[in-house]
Amino acid sequence: MDAQNKQDWMTIRRDNTSSALERAYAEGLTGLTVASRKGKRITLKEGGTFTEFVSCSYLGLETHPSLIEAAHQALGTTGLHLSSSRSAMRPVYLPQLESLLSEIYNGCGISVFTSTSSVHLGVLPLLGSNSLKSYPIRKRVHWLMDKTAHASMQVLRGILQQFGEVSRVQSTDPESISSVLGICAERQETPILLIDGIGSMSGLVPIAQLCSRLEQAGGYVYVDDAHGISITGRHGAGYALAAVDNQLPRNMVIAGSLSKAFGGAGGFVVVSDPQDVPLIQTLANPLVFGHSIMVPMLAANVAAAKIHLSNEIDILQNHLWHNVRLFDSLTHNRLLNAGVQSPVRGAFFETEGDGLKACRILRANGILMFPVFYPIIAKGKAMLRFAFSAAHTENDIQQLADSLSEVAHAGLWKTHMAPA
CATH class of the missing domain: 3.90.1150.10 (Aspartate Aminotransferase, domain 1)
Structure with missing residues (x-):
């Protein structure tokens, strides 16, 4: 055809x-x-x-009294919403939340989005365009899209192809990964593997082994850990970070959710160097052209983050x-x-x-x-x-x-x- x-x-x-x-x-x-x-x-x-x-x-946190009380208090002081991009105006809870999340993730760089899907849409083009200095690209990227990766990443294939070829792989099959990594080596491309941590319908992905394999190939691992956040790991940092001994490797990026086990609403990205955060917040499309999370939910997120640190x-x-x-x-x-x-x-x-x-x-x-x-x-x-x-x-x-x-x-x- x-x-x-x-x-x-x-x-x-x-x-x-x-x-x-x-x-x-x-x-x-x-x-x-x-x-x-x-x-x-x-x-x-x-x-x-x-x-x-x-x-x-x-974890049942969506009905926790601390989250509900925080949301009520925010309604009384700020109302429902500050309908503005964060570059123009932001609720006080937003920097509080990012600071608490950075504590949960051992000082890594954090930026909060309205959803995990928005994280993908905002961060992946920055990775592919060599905009994040902590994740340098050699010549051109080559995306390795795991066949079981969430639909919110799969649907971005047309966008990702603007930055490099997209190959579908099976992350649990070493031969599937090796075949594409061999092509990347020949072309001097930088491989970026896109995977879920815990699948919404299936099991676990071997994060540590894949991270090591991509590091040897000069590439990166981007993990959608939406279903792994909060349910495991120190301070509920999630499956992906726990799999690498609670220390984010230099070649890993985590996309997390605040809307599932965390108890609130929204998404966030975790990068190894906080110096990349200002660029994410000034260039990521969903942050530049979108609004912040509704104020009561941001306040609830702050309350949830404090529970994670307890x-x-x-x-x-x-x-x-x-x-x-x-x-x-x-x-x-x-x-x-x-x-x-x-x-x-x-x-x-x-x-x-x-x-x-x-x-x-x-x-x-x-x-x-x-x-x-x-x-x-x-x-x-x-x-x-x-x-x-x-x-x-x-x-x-x-x-x-x-x-x-x-x-x-x-x-x-x-x-x-x-x-x-």
């Missing part, structure tokens, strides 16, 4: 997407409208109270991993990620129809989860995604395990299969 007739990725996705998700919406199996909640129990607008395993707030973060992490281990034990390690230090588990089904039937059984038993179909997994398959939290009780975990046993007894779910 020639370039003129080649289909774009959105057309391919549209033409291969079935009606399974629409059916899930129509039946109230997903697309839920929440009227109220107490802990992990949510009441829907349409009626009914359920235990949810949907939220990515893995012993409370260790207690919350221990609660989370106790719940995860209990679930794995009750389900006999049958789900995706079983035994892995990830707060996400997945049950796979051979057909979308079986996945929808399983959703109905779980909902009837008072359980809500996230049903997943193509393009997140292989066409025609289904997966039920379960996100665990420190806020879940042991009764919640038992309720889910018993409900999955009912799904298995119905002949819908026989084994744990890896997604194609």
Whole structure:
């Protein structure tokens, strides 16, 4: 197929997407409208109270009294929003938050964005254009896009190609990485590997080994650790930093989230040298042309950061991993990620129809989860995604395990299969 007739990725996705998700919406199996909640129990607008395993707030900090009080106080002093880019006007909580995050990350350079996706959009062009002096580029970059990297990076492929070639690799396959690194060496290109730390649907990536491998090749590793932030590591610095002994290598950049286990809203970047931060804040498009995080959420982020710097973060992490281990034990390690230090588990089904039937059984038993179909997994398959939290009780975990046993007894779910 020639370039003129080649289909774009959105057309391919549209033409291969079935009606399974629409059916899930129509039946109230997903697309839920929440009227109220107490802990992990949510009441829907349409009626009914359920235990949810949907939220990515893995430590339950979004309902912590300190965060709620901080947000209330900010509303009283500053209102909802300073609708301005940070270069023109910024809430007092923004520099406070960046200072606290720098303490969590051992003095590294920090800049806060409105989302992790905005971090990618702002920082990757700076990396590719040789703008960050702590991450020098030899001749031209060559992006190594891991096949399991988050969609928020995958969708930037057209932008990244303005700075260098993009090759898709499998980060867990040494031969896949070596092949592209060999090309980079021949062309004198600087390789930049783009990966997730903890996948939203799958397991862990070997951060330390990849960082060492890219260092030998004169390249860099850019880690989207959105799902790894807060749940592990000293001060909740996350999976990526913990994997490298809590000391950021000179050839690593971390993109983190404040919207998941951290408990608040927004994203941030961690760079090895604080001297790169002023350039990020004056050149990154989302910071120059976008607004700051809403003031109450910034204040809540500050409160969350203080919790991360206290012993409370260790207690919350221990609660989370106790719940995860209990679930794995009750389900006999049958789900995706079983035994892995990830707060996400997945049950796979051979057909979308079986996945929808399983959703109905779980909902009837008072359980809500996230049903997943193509393009997140292989066409025609289904997966039920379960996100665990420190806020879940042991009764919640038992309720889910018993409900999955009912799904298995119905002949819908026989084994744990890896997604194609």
